[in-house]
Amino acid sequence: MMRKSLLILLFITSLLFAAEFRDGHLYLEVNLATGSSLNIESSSVKISDETELFQNNLQGKLEIALPVSDQENRYGIIDKIEKICATDPKDAVQREYFVWEDDHLVLRKECIYYRPESFSTSARAQKYAEALGIFPQRIQLIPVVNATISFKDASRKIYYFESPLKIISGQLWVDGVPYEGEFRLKVVEDKLVLNQIVPIEEYIAGVIPNEIGNYSPMEALKAQAVAARSHAVNLLLYNRHTKDGYDLCNSTHCQVYKGKYRRNEAIETAVMYTAAEIMTTPEQVADATYHSSCGGKTESSQAVWKGNYIPHLSGSTCITEADQYDLSTEAGAANWLKIKPKTDGMSTWESATLHWERQISSKDLAKNLGLSKINSIEILERGRSGRILKLKIKGNKDIILSGEYKIRQAFEALPSSYFYFEGAAGRPIIYPPATITIIGRGSGHGVGMCQVGALRMARQGLEYADILQVYYPKTVINTDWIYDEQP
Ligand SMILES: [Zn+2]
Ligand SMILES: [Zn+2]
Structure with a gap:
């Protein structure tokens, strides 16, 4: 019933990492699909581990599944969470979260240490915790990597890989929507999680057509770009998907995102013109709902x-x-x-x-x-x-x-x-x-902003900054909120 979980913990350090800064650009992990099995389609996907030591090319319709779980779930009890992680913590789960510090978005790490005993069911863990007078909120499914993932192609041939996986594709169809670029496939709490790794500006361009329509007047598109960007940064600061293994979901819960689907030149211009612009108040990022x-x-x-x-x-x-x-x-x-x-x-x-x-x-x-x-x-x-x-x-x-x-x-x-x-x-x-x-x-x-009103004002000749002032008074537009190098 009880067993040391340290061995499992040795391998899990990168699992809960999602967002990252690359050369001063913020890359987000946006969830495209979650489930016990997933269907994707592509003329070519390159599948590799994070280090790209091994590589495999697959194509066509692919059915991804978690075959027999070779690793049973273990419930642990959090012993302590440290805001400063040791350089190379061997016995902790590292987790990342966003904070707003000195008018900048900062990605912080924290380390979760579990008690040495772990349990096969949450009920067992609860019973144990109760006996010791530990709050049940401290019980958590211990994240596990190196889970086996299977890919079945159209010829029904099955390929096995170990999570987490890096996937590169020029066009990858998920739920009828094509995406391109870099993806990550991992296993979180018994479920397959497929995310796209996407720079925030690309993400915003993929949000606008679904939120305001791709044939809107330019100043309304720009206003929507700045609002969507500010809202996205706010959502990041809520850290509400940290435990799900990504930064933002692609549905109305966060913002509807569909890659390059229905994206056009006008939207790209609006995003480029307003690049990095978010609204802030003296204390925080303005929540631009x-x-x-x-x-x-x-x-x-x-x-x-x-x-x-x-x-x-x-x-x-x-x-x-x-x-x-x-x-x-x-x-x-x-x-x-x-x-x-x-x-x-x-x-x-x-x-x-x-x-x-x-x-x-x-x-x-x-x-x-x-x-x-x-x-x-x-x-x-x-x-x-x-x-x-x-x-x-x-x-x-x-x-x-x-x-x-x-x-x-x-x-x-x-x-x-x-x-x-x-x-x-x-x-x-x-x-x-x-x-x-x-x-x-x-x-x-x-x-917050009324899209019908923003469209009307744009047709009347107002500029996007003036439109935003109507709906988000007492805010300023700010572009200096990402450190070139994270502190
Ligand atoms: Zn969400
Ligand atoms: Zn209105």
Whole structure:
């Protein structure tokens, strides 16, 4: 049941490393796929170990799997975490994490030391920890490298390799999207993890087409590039994927990234023109979160995610006329919704965000909330953008929906929580008919840059720096945040 884990630990030191600096450039590990088996396709992939001592070329459709695990999982108990690692720690797992220090992004190492005993199940480790009065949070699956990975090609021939692997390919298809360059394949917590090693500027160019569209006006593309870059640096500082074995995921959880897919010259120009530009405040990197369409005014981050007051995310005016209305009141929210904002030059998706209607039956709403009937719906709180933040539903029991996202989901994925119920405009409470009609505006959480607004301003001739000032006031654009040499 117990056994020394030091031998395993000897080999794991590089496993949790993701980002790296090469010649003053920041390279990120962006996750493309995670699973117990993965399918990729390529006309040629070069597979090697990190040192490239061995090399193998494969092609076609490849099925990657973890065959029989020749290394059982071991759960360890963290003994201590040291912020300064010995030069060559033999008995610790080294992990990297980002910090913001002296206005620069710095990659720090820390060393995790485990107690000598390890366990085959987490339950066993917990029992042991409990007996010793150790917090269960200290129990962790000990990362293992040198796991066997198999590649099966179209002729069903199987090749075996040991993780972690370096993969080079001119075109590698993952989930129907082509990527190119350098990749890393590793095993983390029983799963295959396929990452692309990509310089941050390349990453930003791969984010923009998915976040704002590749045929947007140039100044809007530039604004989106700076916002996406600042947001990415912020995400790095959260270190929220450290234990997953990469820096950023490629979905909406971080930012949607699809390599060079749908990338064009305009996007490349926007990224190059704004190279390295991020927004900062005197204390930190500005969190440049963004969304599709605010509806007139942007929301404050505190209203949506709680947390501390963030001056540059406290809300701005996007459409000047909206300033005549107090959107946090029922009357103000309804009256502004009845005004049709100008849609000159807008694409269909943009104008669709300015006025939408949805219907939901009282029955379905009750079902979504686990109720048998609904007697009344009462709006308890709206934010500065008109978004409903708190809603009370009375039925066979009372339910309070708190948060714009929960409210949108309860009414079956509404574009935003800025809406009123037809027939109740200006009043906070309704006694719902069989079919509830919802009239709304905006798309997304409403915090930070509004993409529809940025597009409108770019068409009106505003420059990207001025657009960013509207949505992220009290920030400055900064390019000096990567040390040429890491301290
Ligand atoms: Zn993520
Ligand atoms: Zn807006």
